[in-house]
Amino acid sequence: MNRRLVRGLLIYVALIAVAWCALAPILWSLSASLKSEGKLTDPAPVPIPPQWSNYGEVFELMPIGRMLLNTTVYAACVTAGQVFFCSLAGYAFARLRFPGREALFVGYLATLMVPLTVTVIPQFLLMRALGWMDTPWAMIVPGLFGSAFGTYLMRQFFRTLPVELEEAATLDGCTPWQIYWRVLLPHTRPAVMVLAVLTWITVWNDFLWPLIMIQRNEYATVTLGLVRLQGQYTTNWPILMAAATLILLPLLLIYAIAQRAFVRGIAMSGLGGR
DSSP, X not given: OHHHHHHHHHHHHHHHHHHHHHHHHHHHHHHHHTSOGGGTTOOOSSOSSOOTHHHHHHHHHSOHHHHHHHHHHHHHHHHHHHHHHHHHHHHHHHHOOOTTHXXXXXXXXXXXXXXXXXHHHHHHHHHHHHTOTTSHHHHHGGGXXXXXXXXXXXXXXXXXXXXXXXXXXXXXXXXXXXXXIIIIGGGGHHHHHHHHHHHHHHHHHOOHHHHXXXXXXXXXOHHHHHHXXXXXXXXXXXXXXXXXXXXXXXXXXXXXXXXXXXXXXXXXXXXXXX
C-alpha cells in the first residue's frame, strides 16, 4: 500500500513538473505583457495596475488583424487539403489492393527522414518559376496535397475499422469512392481531428517558409509580424509579449475545442505508445 502511494505521488510530482515546464513560458509571457518596460523584472506576477494599453499598442505598431486573417486563411486551406488528400491516400494504402502497394508506402514514409530545409531551395525555385513569389499561393499550395505523416496516421486508423463495413457496402453496390466517402471516412473523425489540429499548429507557427516567400505586410503571417515588431537594437518586451499572447490565443481556443477528439484520436491511432 505504501509503495503504491509513493509511486502515485512520484507520478503526480513528475506530471506537475512537466506541466510547469510547458506552462511557465506562457505564464511569463502573459505576466510580462501586462507590465511596463521599467517593471519587467518585477517579481509580482500581475502588476498593479496592469498595463492593458500594451495590447492596444500592438494594433498600432503592426497590422496584426490582417496578419491573423492571413494566417487563418493559410492554415484553413492547408488543413483542409491535408485532411482530404491524406485521408484519401491513407484509405488507398489501407484498403485497396494494387501491385507495389507496400513498397510505395515504405518509400513515401521514408521521406519523413528528409529534413525540411533540404526541400526549401527546390520549392523556392519552383515558386519563382510559377511567379508565385510574395503571393498567397506560395503559402497554400506547397502544403496542400498531403504529407507522409498524415498519410501514415490515416492509414493506421483505416486499418482499425472492421472489414465488415467495407464488405457490406460492396454488397450494396458502392464504388470504392462511395465506400471511402460515405462509409469509412465518417468513422475516422478522431484521426481527422488529430491531423487537423497538428496541421493547423504547424502552419500557424511556421516561420522559415513565410520569411522566404512573403515580403509585403499585405500577405504576411503572424510569425513574420512578431519578428518585424522586434527592434534591431532595442526591444520593447512588454509590447512583444502582448503580441505573442494575442498570437497564441487562437491556438489555445482551437485545442480547447478539439481536446477530447484530439486525445481520443492519439490513443486510437496508435500514436500514444500503445
